[in-house]
Amino acid sequence: MYIVQIASECAPVIKAGGLGDVIYGLSRELENRGHCVEIILPMYDCMRYDHIWGLHEAYRDLWVPWDNGQVHCSVFCGWVHGRLCFFIRPHSDQNFFDRGIYYGSTDDHMRFAFFSKAALEFLLVANKRPDIIHCHDWQTGLIPVMLYEMYAYHGMDRQRICYTIHNFKHQGIAGADVLHATGLNREDYYFQYDKLRDNFNPFAINYMKGGIVYSNYVNTVSPHHAWEARFSGISYGLGHTLELHQGKFGGILNGIDYDVWNPEVDRYLPHHYSSTTFAEKQKNKQALRDRLMLSDDHDKPIVAYIGRLDDQKGVHLVHHAIYYTLHRGGQFVLLGSATEPGINAYFQHEKYYLNDNSDCHLELGFNEELSHLIYAGADMIVVPSNYEPCGLTQVIGLKYGVVPIVRGVGGLVNTVFDWDYDQERTPEERNGFVFYQTDPHALESAMGRSFDLWYNNPDLFRKLAIQGMECDNSWNLPGEQYMSVYEHIRA
Structure with missing residues (x-):
């Protein structure tokens, strides 16, 4: 044809x-x-x-x-x-x-x-x-x-x-x-x-x-x-x-194109890994910390946000996710550019305010190479969109062994299946955490469950991440x- x-x-x-x-x-x-x-x-x-x-x-x-x-x-x-x-x-x-x-x-x-x-x-x-x-x-x-x-x-x-x-x-x-x-x-x-x-x-x-x-x-x-x-x-x-x-x-x-978004072959990564060599992901986590000058604490999960900063993406919840992560003892990495001057000024202020915090890095702009390293180094990724026709961030994250925390809209519903509550899939098919409302409490309910699993049962968290890597979101x-x-x- x-x-x-x-x-x-x-x-x-x-x-x-x-x-x-x-x-x-x-x-x-x-x-x-x-x-x-x-x-x-x-x-x-x-x-x-x-x-x-x-x-x-x-x-x-x-x-x-x-x-x-x-x-x-x-x-x-x-x-x-x-x-x-x-x-x-x-x-x-x-x-x-x-x-x-x-x-x-x-x-x-x-x-x-x-x-x-x-x-x-x-x-x-x-x-x-x-x-x-x-x-x-x-x-x-x-x-x-x-x-x-x-x-x-x-x-x-x-x-x-x-x-x-x-x-x-x-x-x-x-x-x-x-x-x-x-x-x-x-x-x-x-x-x-x-x-x-x-x-x-x-x-x-x-x-x-x-x-x-x-x-x-x-x-x-x-x-x-x-x-x-x-x-x-x-x-x-x-x-x-x-x-x-x-x-x-x-x-x-x-x-997504697995010749481009694949930790086994990604040319931007210092260390390649797969679902069977998942331990190698830790080396990319260390490389990410070194590059962004984050504190070196292996007991802390890294939470990421990658994407535009605009109303569609739920910026009020992105902002809340930063401080909730820090409150729960995690580290937060943001990579994104704002589409409106007011939103840009808002996050520039946060960047200045958090500049000396060694558990947080806000990169306002877009850097293709850095995005690959963040996917490879992060443990969780938040996608709190107000609406999301499909979303590529969460499916890329899954391939890199990042546990997605998403709002249940659009394509996020079709690709992320809640670890605790999804009744339509077997436990082996579940791959993340989902919330539905647009308020901070809803976001915290999903992020809290993810943090609890990370801290209280790291083996199950690792299992969840590997299950995400084995999902087929190719073309x-x-x-x-x-x-x-x-x-x-x-x-």
Whole structure:
């Protein structure tokens, strides 16, 4: 099968979050299953060109119809750690992707509408006719719309679209100017409720809604989050649209790439280990303490938080976890960057306040190498998210023998099974601790049980950590599920 992935990220060349890891990992899994996979991306000026091999101009003169004119583009081609990627570079005064950032411009809605149009135009003129076009998140939500309303009449009527939603919070809201720029035009047609009109703003179109309405299949990135999207407010206003299209909506859990996230082969670790050589993990714990200048006390567990610092991630509980850990005699390591100035200032204050505490280290920013060492050195990891479509932190932690302490939402429910209370799994299948409310007492109930097990029964804690390492959170099962979706919509 010939599959084209169209997205705004692909790790490690373009990575702002988990989306980039998913694009790379899923593409690799599909290729390993014998399918032809190509990835189309924007050519940002700030992407990691050092991760591209053989970058060359593959299509020199791509003229993209845009806003009653044409924009001249070049399409470059290169290999990103074995994945064949095409990068679209527009030559226009608007400098769509020469901003020094991936996201955050005031005209993001126009930038990614152009990228979607350019990706389809490239497939058309380059005579590429994939069986499946797999689009991701709001940035590519207009691709299904333009494919079936425009490009289907120009020789692309057999292509089928799978549309994956990674985060419902960001949906792509724009006005009629986008319809005119892309050539869709007909405001009276697209502003109908069953087309692109935003469910709560009659004067706006919604890219993500367009993706849901026009694609052949829609999924989010875990089964439980798919349920939440339909039956709670977590879909940010798209619940009714999902209800209308429930027959083509589901949830497929993300996997992780075990060639990258694996303590047996991780190139960033000073000491490799596995579930059968678990004692070697202690050496990485010592290396982490040495690097971060933490006190050397083997009786203290290290609790970690790795991820963004924003409201989605439950920052009030992250803050509480720091002090609860210190109160229980543990050590806390945080690695993350804030998405809002107020949150950043809040944690900068905590960093200053705790600077002389040898049991705590707050690293405000992101460091890929350090994240690997933290996973390898930590004993527990907290993921207290307000909502979490899938979550990669907890499944990476499991592979590294870190016991996750998570809030029971989204993909966290599908991957972490409570040591004490999960009745649907055998004791041998349980791998962490789960709480459900958003208050500090709920967090303490789960963290307290984890600390009690660490202090009172270290052999059982070690057993729990090893059981987590033996969970299969690879791309194997998700790859199989996506292939079933592709075969279904192609038929």
